[in-house]
Amino acid sequence: MVYITRRERFCAAHKLYNEEWTEDENLSIFGKCSNPNWHGHNYELYVTVKGVPDKQTGFVMNLSVLSKLIEEKILSKIDHKNLNLDVPFLSNIIPSTENLTITIWNELEKEIEKMGGKLHCIKLFETENNFAEYFGK
Amino acid sequence: MVYITRRERFCAAHKLYNEEWTEDENLSIFGKCSNPNWHGHNYELYVTVKGVPDKQTGFVMNLSVLSKLIEEKILSKIDHKNLNLDVPFLSNIIPSTENLTITIWNELEKEIEKMGGKLHCIKLFETENNFAEYFGK
Amino acid sequence: MVYITRRERFCAAHKLYNEEWTEDENLSIFGKCSNPNWHGHNYELYVTVKGVPDKQTGFVMNLSVLSKLIEEKILSKIDHKNLNLDVPFLSNIIPSTENLTITIWNELEKEIEKMGGKLHCIKLFETENNFAEYFGK
Amino acid sequence: MVYITRRERFCAAHKLYNEEWTEDENLSIFGKCSNPNWHGHNYELYVTVKGVPDKQTGFVMNLSVLSKLIEEKILSKIDHKNLNLDVPFLSNIIPSTENLTITIWNELEKEIEKMGGKLHCIKLFETENNFAEYFGK
Amino acid sequence: MVYITRRERFCAAHKLYNEEWTEDENLSIFGKCSNPNWHGHNYELYVTVKGVPDKQTGFVMNLSVLSKLIEEKILSKIDHKNLNLDVPFLSNIIPSTENLTITIWNELEKEIEKMGGKLHCIKLFETENNFAEYFGK
Amino acid sequence: MVYITRRERFCAAHKLYNEEWTEDENLSIFGKCSNPNWHGHNYELYVTVKGVPDKQTGFVMNLSVLSKLIEEKILSKIDHKNLNLDVPFLSNIIPSTENLTITIWNELEKEIEKMGGKLHCIKLFETENNFAEYFGK
Numbered sequence: 001m002v003y004i005t006r007r008e009r010f011c012a013a014h015k016l017y018n019e020e021w022t023e024d025e026n027l028s029i030f031g032k033c034s035n036p037n038w039h040g041h042n043y044e045l046y047v048t049v050k051g052v053p054d055k056q057t058g059f060v061m062n063l064s065v066l067s068k069l070i071e072e073k074i075l076s077k078i079d080h081k082n083l084n085l086d087v088p089f090l091s092n093i094i095p096s097t098e099n100l101t102i103t104i105w106n107e108l109e110k111e112i113e114k115m116g117g118k119l120h121c122i123k124l125f126e127t128e129n130n131f132a133e134y135f136g137k
Numbered sequence: 138m139v140y141i142t143r144r145e146r147f148c149a150a151h152k153l154y155n156e157e158w159t160e161d162e163n164l165s166i167f168g169k170c171s172n173p174n175w176h177g178h179n180y181e182l183y184v185t186v187k188g189v190p191d192k193q194t195g196f197v198m199n200l201s202v203l204s205k206l207i208e209e210k211i212l213s214k215i216d217h218k219n220l221n222l223d224v225p226f227l228s229n230i231i232p233s234t235e236n237l238t239i240t241i242w243n244e245l246e247k248e249i250e251k252m253g254g255k256l257h258c259i260k261l262f263e264t265e266n267n268f269a270e271y272f273g274k
Numbered sequence: 275m276v277y278i279t280r281r282e283r284f285c286a287a288h289k290l291y292n293e294e295w296t297e298d299e300n301l302s303i304f305g306k307c308s309n310p311n312w313h314g315h316n317y318e319l320y321v322t323v324k325g326v327p328d329k330q331t332g333f334v335m336n337l338s339v340l341s342k343l344i345e346e347k348i349l350s351k352i353d354h355k356n357l358n359l360d361v362p363f364l365s366n367i368i369p370s371t372e373n374l375t376i377t378i379w380n381e382l383e384k385e386i387e388k389m390g391g392k393l394h395c396i397k398l399f400e401t402e403n404n405f406a407e408y409f410g411k
Numbered sequence: 412m413v414y415i416t417r418r419e420r421f422c423a424a425h426k427l428y429n430e431e432w433t434e435d436e437n438l439s440i441f442g443k444c445s446n447p448n449w450h451g452h453n454y455e456l457y458v459t460v461k462g463v464p465d466k467q468t469g470f471v472m473n474l475s476v477l478s479k480l481i482e483e484k485i486l487s488k489i490d491h492k493n494l495n496l497d498v499p500f501l502s503n504i505i506p507s508t509e510n511l512t513i514t515i516w517n518e519l520e521k522e523i524e525k526m527g528g529k530l531h532c533i534k535l536f537e538t539e540n541n542f543a544e545y546f547g548k
Numbered sequence: 549m550v551y552i553t554r555r556e557r558f559c560a561a562h563k564l565y566n567e568e569w570t571e572d573e574n575l576s577i578f579g580k581c582s583n584p585n586w587h588g589h590n591y592e593l594y595v596t597v598k599g600v601p602d603k604q605t606g607f608v609m610n611l612s613v614l615s616k617l618i619e620e621k622i623l624s625k626i627d628h629k630n631l632n633l634d635v636p637f638l639s640n641i642i643p644s645t646e647n648l649t650i651t652i653w654n655e656l657e658k659e660i661e662k663m664g665g666k667l668h669c670i671k672l673f674e675t676e677n678n679f680a681e682y683f684g685k
Numbered sequence: 686m687v688y689i690t691r692r693e694r695f696c697a698a699h700k701l702y703n704e705e706w707t708e709d710e711n712l713s714i715f716g717k718c719s720n721p722n723w724h725g726h727n728y729e730l731y732v733t734v735k736g737v738p739d740k741q742t743g744f745v746m747n748l749s750v751l752s753k754l755i756e757e758k759i760l761s762k763i764d765h766k767n768l769n770l771d772v773p774f775l776s777n778i779i780p781s782t783e784n785l786t787i788t789i790w791n792e793l794e795k796e797i798e799k800m801g802g803k804l805h806c807i808k809l810f811e812t813e814n815n816f817a818e819y820f821g822k
Contacts, residue, residue: 002509003544011264013150013175018330029331031338037219038150040177042264056429057440058507063541064442082174096332098276127148127179130337133277139783140818155604166605168612193703194714195781200815201716233606235550267611270551285812287698287723292467303468305475311767312698314725316812356722370469372413401696401727404474407414422675424561424586448630449561451588453675493585538559538590566741577742579749644743646687678748681688 003120004060005048008070010079013040014095017084038082045070045104046123049112061117069115073107097126101134109136140257141197142185145207147216150177151232154221175219181268182211182241183260186249198254206252210244234263238271246273277394278334279322282344284353287314288369291358312356319344319378320397323386335391343389347381371400375408383410414531415471416459419481421490424451425506428495449493456485456515457534460523472528480526484518508537512545520547551668552608553596556618558627561588562643565632586630593622593652594671597660609665617663621655645674649682657684688805689745690733693755695764698725699780702769723767730759730789731808734797746802754800758792782811786819794821 015038016030026034033039047070051060078087083095089107093099101122112119125131152175153167163171170176184207188197215224220232226244230236238259246256262268289312290304300308307313321344325334352361357369363381367373375396386393399405426449427441437445444450458481462471489498494506500518504510512533523530536542563586564578574582581587595618599608626635631643637655641647649670660667673679700723701715711719718724732755736745763772768780774792778784786807797804810816 001546001548002512003546004509005542005544007540009264011176011178013177016332029336032217035217035219035223037222038175038177039148039217039219040150040175041148042179053507053509053513058427058505058510060509060543062440080169080172080176082172082176085174086172094332096327098278098327098334099332101276102327127146129281131279132334133279135275135277137275138820138822139786140820141783142816142818144814153606157604166610190781190783190787195701195779195784197783197817199714231606233601235552235601235608236606238550239601266555268553269608270553272549272551274549283812285724285726287725290469303473306765309765309767309771311770312723312725313696313765313767314698314723315696316727354717354720354724356720356724359722360720368469370464372415372464372471373469375413376464401694403418405416406471407416409412409414411412420675422587422589424588443628446628446630446634448633449586449588450559450628450630451561451586452559453590491580491583491587493583493587496585497583538557564743568741577747642743644738646689646738646745647743649687650738677692679690680745681690683686683688685686 001050002053002060003048003050004063005046006063006066008045008075010043010075011040012043012078012081012083013038014083016094016096018094041126044125048121049117050120051118061115065115069111073111074104097124097130097132100124101132105134105136138187139190139197140185140187141200142183143200143203145182145212147180147212148177149180149215149218149220150175151220153231153233155231178263181262185258186254187257188255198252202252206248210248211241234261234267234269237261238269242271242273275324276327276334277322277324278337279320280337280340282319282349284317284349285314286317286352286355286357287312288357290368290370292368315400318399322395323391324394325392335389339389343385347385348378371398371404371406374398375406379408379410412461413464413471414459414461415474416457417474417477419456419486421454421486422451423454423489423492423494424449425494427505427507429505452537455536459532460528461531462529472526476526480522484522485515508535508541508543511535512543516545516547549598550601550608551596551598552611553594554611554614556593556623558591558623559588560591560626560629560631561586562631564642564644566642589674592673596669597665598668599666609663613663617659621659622652645672645678645680648672649680653682653684686735687738687745688733688735689748690731691748691751693730693760695728695760696725697728697763697766697768698723699768701779701781703779726811729810733806734802735805736803746800750800754796758796759789782809782815782817785809786817790819790821
């Protein structure tokens with residue numbers, strides 16, 4: 001079993017904001033991340049797939065195929081977007097780094113399976129100091 | 138003459154959008170950077186000051202003083218903000234990386250002079266692939 | 275279960291030196307790391323906490339709270355210090371990267387539990403080429 | 412149990428090419444990586460060893476010893492080489508990142524055991540976007 | 549005057565080898581970089597253009613246009629290629645990092661001028677430890 | 686004229702401390718950098734040499750020769766040392782990043798000239814946030 005990882009990047013706006021709370025309550029919990037007029041990040045996304053290398057190609061999965069899949073299913077929908085307003089698969093979800101890893105896992109797991117791969121981990125950097133990882137359970 | 142540099146970071150939302158143009162015209166020039174609902178970045182700001190090291194301290198300028206100045210004059214006003222909406226010194230300015238370097242220079246130059254320093258360069262990374270530099274003229 | 279990680283940094287002096295050995299014996303085992311007059315590093319510390327994201331906040335743990343905890347319990351005691359001389363929780367411990375990860379785990383585990391988190395991993399870079407990880411057992 | 416990691420780097424040429432296929436078939440599967448005249452990479456290799464820190468040294472394994480072992484067994488044979496033509500332990504193996512991690516594991520596992528260490532992981536970056544990991548099974 | 553920079557990357561094989569010398573002479577001057585069977589690198593290319601930001605766009609030059617130009621004139625010809633064998637504009641040139649910066653400058657200068665830009669610097673990293681810069685004279 | 690740069694790294698202990706001042710005065714100016722028991726850093730040193738590439742080699746200067754020179758004249762004297770106590774060419778000099786760049790320039794300039802090179806810049810990172818540059822005047 002070998003684990004291969006593809007890094008992709010996207011830039012997006014968001015705010016951490018619970019609509020059921022007042023602006024002050026949001027400020028007290030989320031700090032400056034609750035700024036009503038948004039802020040944003042350069043996200044780094046690491047998608048890890050596991051499997052046995054194919055004898056003909058040496059590949060667990062063709063990373064060029066994986067890259068196109070991430071582009072089609074994820075990046076085309078969230079790059080240069082507003083994560084609170086523009087992304088169907090994030091509607092009604094607070095776009096914390098944690099929730100983003102779970103949501104991206106859910107969007108990719110079956111698509112990767114169709115290509116013969118097995119998703120192992122979604123890792124997402126919000127900044128160089130903060131990141132989250134999700135392994136599907 | 139020695140050049141010293143302090144790196145600081147901030148996260149902000151923006152869009153590249155000329156209000157005198159239609160949405161389609163903006164899209165044709167600015168591409169996905171014109172997304173009406175914003176996007177954002179982790180910016181890296183490098184502030185370079187030049188001078189002769191002081192004999193008592195070995196410092197051109199105390200970088201801890203410089204860091205506090207950048208925090209007070211720049212970061213407190215743009216970190217976790219919307220560069221098109223929230224920042225007084227950016228009003229009516231398209232927040233391209235180029236314009237940001239000029240504006241930050243203008244905010245810092247005299248403040249650094251008051252502390253005995255001489256500003257040499259503002260360098261700003263928008264992403265790991267794109268950055269701008271301004272030397273004051 | 276999602277894993278979130280906060281990176282913090284500190285600068286410290288140390289030497290690798292067993293007081294029960296002669297200077298030559300130390301040199302033969304620890305090489306230039308045994309320099310009696312010390313050397314030092316820019317350390318990078320990654321603290322990983324695991325849990326289920328809260329429904330109200332989307333957070334496994336507020337990383338701003340985690341950052342303050344690391345500052346209070348670890349950084350305030352080891353940043354710009356001598357790891358062999360200045361740090362109570364390192365007394366009588368050879369400050370190898372391995373021992374630092376175990377010691378930092380022991381200082382943080384219960385404090386993070388008090389805040390409702392579950393510590394998963396301490397990862398510490400001594401240089402860009404050398405790092406250690408500890409998972410609590 | 413603590414996990415320690417040593418990073419080493421090497422530069423090498425390779426192509427992804429199945430000799431049983433035509434040039435066109437190779438191009439359709441491997442894309443530009445099949446260029447008959449080779450291309451190459453700056454590889455980053457991370458070797459992770461696990462164990463209990465020694466009481467006298469604080470070390471799981473002396474990283475200076477590990478570094479010399481990697482130099483002798485791996486780097487001296489693949490740095491500034493052609494992975495398809497020059498490396499005995501890669502003969503008849505398609506030099507994908509996946510296969511490289513397995514092959515390097517096989518070269519190092521017993522040598523590290525002789526030094527009293529237990530190999531845990533081989534991680535290899537081909538570019539900043541692509542990497543593979545192998546844990547020995 | 550503001551300076552903007554676009555980073556691009558490519559992977560290529562090369563050797564440092566003077567065809568007028570024996571293999572031994574090449575080895576004595578170029579060391580392991582003269583390996584007859586090639587080696588290779590992940591190159592990082594930084595292209596800097598200078599100018600006054602446009603009032604309508606805030607741009608010195610549209611970096612998306614610059615990126616496409618670099619792709620068309622440089623990357624499509626050298627990415628995943630052999631710098632000694634495959635690249636018309638490098639024929640009869642020893643592909644040292646120095647020579648690559650001069651050659652890339654010559655390929656790009658007029659093309660950038662046609663787009664209204666003024667090339668300022670070509671900077672090329674061969675590894676994280678080695679790079680060259682050329683300013684056109 | 687092409688500019689080539691070699692990066693080298695070293696780890697060292699130091700403190701910022703003016704012996705003519707009291708400990709409190711040092712603390713008020715140098716902050717935690719004045720810790721009497723030292724602290725330390727992973728320094729990154731960039732040495733830039735300028736010249737015209739040689740027709741036979743494509744080199745401004747052989748970077749392998751430059752690397753050995755930096756090792757012999759600088760690294761062997763400051764790596765894993767105490768910059769206040771152990772280094773002859775730093776005696777009676779406050780080891781600020783600024784003073785280190787000037788001192789390293791003075792140690793290297795003539796040595797590089799003997800090898801046919803022309804030193805252009807010494808750049809030194811103390812941390813990822815702080816660096817200094819010196820161009821010889």
